[in-house]
Amino acid sequence: MQKLRVESFSISIDGYGAGPNQDMDNPLGVGGQNLHQWFFPTKTFQQEVLGKNEGTTGVDNEFAERGFKNIGAWIMGRNMFSPYRGQPNTDWKGWWGDNPPYHSPxxxxxxxxxxxxEMEGGTIFYFVTEGIHSALEQAFKSANGKDVRLSGGVSTIRQYLTAKLIDEMHIAISPILLGKGEHLFSEIDLPTLGYACTDRVATDNATHIIIKKKTTSS
Known part of the structure; x- marks a missing residue:
């Protein structure tokens, strides 16, 4: 059965998934880039995002690598795709150059x-104005039986989470404090929504948490 998954989403110890004042110079908000210091050195990031044949292995890379397995489509919020607000800048094609790391719709x-x-490497960006359910329906259909990865940002994950549409989340808690920004779980009652922590692994750079939606037995 297809799943909607959040993978390699980093938050601070105090729960922020992005820093304040996001703009062209700070796409992840002030201090937000530091959330991903566990991810940047990994072989998965170096190969999938930068196209380099290098990078670290080990537990951090294993979690990064699993985020690309069995993914047939992606969903992301507008703010994650573009720094522009209001009417879209049609010259803007994302932060990732001509060959983005998605290689799928x-x-x-x-x-x-x-x-x-349409970009190089099989990535096609589609813009959905009918809401989160329509985007998920289209993504599942395009994924050809594979899972869909919910990329972010914080607001988008919160919408899908409160609608109980996310099946599984990998959250990487980075050892930093942001103090302010966009909080991932504020006022969201995960147990009541049916979610539970099923696994945790700590490394020098992050604590990796797996949260899954509980299955109901008949």
Missing amino acids: VFILSNHKREPV
Whole structure:
């Protein structure tokens, strides 16, 4: 059965998944880039994102690597795709250059219609104005039986989480404090929504947490 998964999503010890004042110079907010220091050195990041044949192995890389396995489509929020607000800048094609690391359809939640953008390597950006359920339905259909990865950002994950649509989350808790920004779980009652922590592994750079939606027995 297809799943909606959050993978390699980093938060601070105090629960923030992005820093304040996100803009062109700080796409993850002030201090937000530091959340991902566990991820940047890994072989998975170096190969999948930067196209380099190098990087670290070990537990951090194993968690990074699992985030690309059996993924047939992606969903992300508008703010994660672009720093522009309001009417879209049609010249903007994302932060990732001509060959983004997705290599599959990516469905972007938006308030404004835009024609699909086809990139190198099999990535096609689709802009969905009908809401989170429509984006998920389209992503599942396009994934050809594989899972869908919910990329973020914080607001988008919170919407899918409170709607109980996420099946599994890998959260990496980085050993930093942000103090302010976008809080991932604020005022969300995960146990009541049916979620439980099923695994945890600590490394020098992060504590990896697996949260899954409980299955109901008949």
